[in-house]
Amino acid sequence: MTRVRNDYVLYGAIGVAAIAAPFVFPSFQIQLSFLWLMILFAMTWDIMGGQMGYNSFGNILYFGVGMYVSAVVQVGLFYDVAAYTSAAGANIQSFTPSQFLWGLALGMPVAGLAAAVLAAVLGAGMLGLRGHYFAIGTLGLGILAAELAGAWDYIGAGSGMVPPLFPDGLGSRPRFFYFVLFGIVVAAFFTLRWLYSGRFGLAINAIRDDEDKAEAMGLHTRRYKTVAWGVSAFFLGLAGGPVGAMIGFIDPRDTAFAGTTWGVFMVLMAILGGKGTIWGPVIGATIFHVTQELFWTFLLGWQRVAMGALIVLIVVFFPQGIMGWLRERMPERFGHRVEDSPAGPGD
Amino acid sequence: MAEALLEVTNVSKSFGGVIANDDVSLSVPEGRIVGLIGPNGSGKTTLFNSIVGFHPIDSGSVKFEGREVSRMRVPQIARLGLLRTFQQTRVYGRMTCVQNMQISTPPREEGLRDMFAKARSGATEKAEALLEFVGLYQKRLLFAGDLSFGQQKLLEFAMALMNEPKLLLLDEPTAGINPTLINGIIDRLKRANADLGVTLLIIEHNMRAIMNLAEHIYCLAHGQLLAQGPPAEIKDNQRVIDAYLGAH
Structure with a gap:
């Protein structure tokens, strides 16, 4: 039972550190907000890629959809969206604090649900694909979405969209978004921990290990796969709105459907930390994000080269991720536990 | 006579020009242990795959508890209580x-709520x-x-x-197993049948094992049903012996 108590001590320590961080390091608040976003990216990707063995390269789709849906809801509550976007930022309407908060409070859940519904619809076709075919198929989704968003005038087409900007009178802007993103990550983490601890976790692990066997045993595999993708999409969609508002501008290719950066990072961070574990994506995202920030600071001009080299190093030296590496090196601390089994002879 | 638990009637299945099952019929009465033997490539596993819905059959019918299952898919059939194990584990x-x-x-x-239980x-x-x-x-x-x-x-x-299946299809349960363990497996299969009430249809190459287990045996060769009957009869059937030794 010490393990359970250790867990709560760990959660408490992380919680205190996370709440104190924006006050202790006020100049790093934006970077720290992005750290939470990266952790969320890695965690939501790992539901599919790690726990269920479905490597999705299109999860960024749900983030971008969430970002646009939330912005449209936030604007649409008070103004005509088409007129707002056609002004293309030249005549930005202002939002009062209460308009902004109501917009975000409604926009976020609507965006999350829209993303989850979209995942269910797309999943009906795409979750029938297995292995590499699923990976390649999903890769197309993100690209497709970016092209569509870049051509749709209602949401600003290629010139992007300006979401309602953070109004005066609500305190510190970076701190506000920091705590919104922190809250989403906490909600996602405990939702996943709960899901993985029951039948759902066993079922998606079974699909990862042998989907044909799971079907032959009569498991409702499609149901589990759809829910898994829906949960992943929900949290990504939920985060889209606040991130759009935090950045202050939605570009279809570089912020909403940023497949070549965030879309790839979410995969790498989960692999770096260790696929299929609850802590792996958290650790991987943290190390990845901090390293990335350091590259920008100390290797400016070469940061993309260094990033590319890092990605190669991750895949070559940590194919099992940090958690996998720890389990191999220190099985007594991190390994799979064989409790109270008598020390009988192996075979 | 009451209808058998599994009723396979005139099932044919071919892959391109290869006829894997040709007009095969067999029935498995409830509560029994039935064996399915035949040389390598005679279509035993194909027949299993046809029964559990792994691939569609070309013609014929597969009835489980009187219900036609030949158009159903694997998980649906499994949920009815018809399960199979694999030759490669x-x-x-x-x-x-x-x-x-x-x-x-x-x-x-x-149910839906059990997904998260x-x-x-x-x-x-x-x-x-x-x-x-x-x-x-x-x-x-x-x-x-x-x-x-x-x-x-x-x-x-x-x-x-x-x-808790009603019918379990076992594909070579003793293949690749240490000979001393085989007796243990035979014993457990019999107990599963007698104590847990699971009807068994078993593919097996180990003659001693299947003769010991099954009450009724079907023999396939070249995709066709060659012979059927109680173990003692099958053992002495000249056509079965010829098929196994490659006499034709």
């Missing part, structure tokens, strides 16, 4: 034996009892992928029993 390698068992609970009982303590007890039954209790917390081939076969058998 299939277990969930990166899950422990107990977890393998916990996820194999009867899907007939699974914790493993029931009753299910865990049953899982451990079945692991004890197949002699894997000591290994229950090991990853299934770390077990030997023979142990994986036993685990797969235990998972199938956990699922």
Whole structure:
């Protein structure tokens, strides 16, 4: 039972550190907000890629959809969206604090649900694909979405969209978004921990290990796969709105459907930390994000080269991720536990 | 006579020009152990795949409990209580034996809300009892992928029993198993049939094992039904002996 108590001590320590961080390091608040976003990216990707063995390269789709849906809801509550976007930022309407908060409070859940519904619809076709075919198929989704968003005038087409900007009178802007993103990550983490601890976790692990066997045993595999993708999409969609508002501008290719950066990072961070574990994506995202920030600071001009080299190093030296590496090196601390089994002879 | 639990009538299946099953009929009465033998490539596994819905059949009918299942898909048929094990073992390698068992609970009982439920303590007890039954209790917390081939076969058998099928199709349960363990497997199969009431249809190459187990045996050769009858009759059937020794 010490393990359970250790867990709560760990959660408490992380919680205190996370709440104190924006006050202790006020100049790093934006970077720290992005750290939470990266952790969320890695965690939501790992539901599919790690726990269920479905490597999705299109999860960024749900983030971008969430970002646009939330912005449209936030604007649409008070103004005509088409007129707002056609002004293309030249005549930005202002939002009062209460308009902004109501917009975000409604926009976020609507965006999350829209993303989850979209995942269910797309999943009906795409979750029938297995292995590499699923990976390649999903890769197309993100690209497709970016092209569509870049051509749709209602949401600003290629010139992007300006979401309602953070109004005066609500305190510190970076701190506000920091705590919104922190809250989403906490909600996602405990939702996943709960899901993985029951039948759902066993079922998606079974699909990862042998989907044909799971079907032959009569498991409702499609149901589990759809829910898994829906949960992943929900949290990504939920985060889209606040991130759009935090950045202050939605570009279809570089912020909403940023497949070549965030879309790839979410995969790498989960692999770096260790696929299929609850802590792996958290650790991987943290190390990845901090390293990335350091590259920008100390290797400016070469940061993309260094990033590319890092990605190669991750895949070559940590194919099992940090958690996998720890389990191999220190099985007594991190390994799979064989409790109270008598020390009988192996075979 | 009451209708048999499984009724296969005139089933044919071909892959391109290869006729794997040609007009095969067999029936498995409830509560029995029925054997299916034949030389390599005679179409036994294809017939299993046809029965469980792994691929569509070209013609004929497969009835389970009087219901036509030849147009259904694998998971649907499995949920009716018709299960199969694989010739090459299939277990969930990166899950422990107990977890393998916990996820194999009867899907007939699974509603939408059960998707998110914790493993029931009753299910865990049953899982451990079945692991004890197949002699894997000591290994229950090991990853299934770390077990030997023979142990994986036993685990797969235990998972199938956990699922409480009405009919279990076993594809070579003794292949690749240490000869001293085979008697144990024969014994467990008989007990599963007698005590748990599971009807068995078994593909087997080990003549001693299948003659010992089955009450009725079907023999396939070149995709066609060659002979059927009680073990003693099959053993002395000249056509069966010729097929196995390659006399024609």
